[in-house]
Amino acid sequence: MRHLATFGVAPPADKRDRVQTGRFLKALMARALIGALILWALLVALGATPLILIPAGIPIVLLALDLLWLTYRVRRDERGRAGARP
Secondary structure (H helix, E strand, C coil): CCCHHHCCCCCCCCCCCHHHHHHHHHHHHHHHHHHHHHHHHHHHHCCCCHHHHHHHHHHHHHHHHHHHHHHHHHHHHHHHHHHHCC
């Protein structure tokens, strides 16, 4: 219950660190995507029409694409950080 607003994901210790912040956002978005997929599956199970399912699915697809882009960015930042170490 401590981090209810962030779906149980603890905020990064150093908010200026790009890698920690990226990991935090990635975990937060992944949990939001899971919740959105569950709600969309519930709409399918209840027999919602395609007129409802298609517009409800568009934000889910955009969230998944944003999550993939953020995964790429976090990995790139991690590689950059590893190369900067002596």
